[in-house]
Amino acid sequence: MNRRTTQRDRVTRNLLPPRVLQKISYVASADDMTELANGLIAAARYWAKFKGDEAVTRRYWQNVMEVFLGDADVDIAGKQ
DSSP states (O other), rough: OTTTSSHHHHHHHHOOOOOHHHHHHHHHSSSTHHHHHHHHHHHHHHHTTTTTHHHHHHHHHHHHHHHHTTTTOOSTTTOO
């Protein structure tokens, strides 16, 4: 990329939104970038599966941790 390509107005207009670029740069600079990126991909899949329902996505993500830590109940993600 050259300097002209990375000017703020061109980035906003032609590439990814600044908010997305900020998240990418955060992940890329993290010590655990691979694990963080994989976790974000999994969260995004839940988000898409539940059509952006934040409460359901959070419940399912909590269920992932409960299963991983061995604290899972027989009820999956709040279904009773």
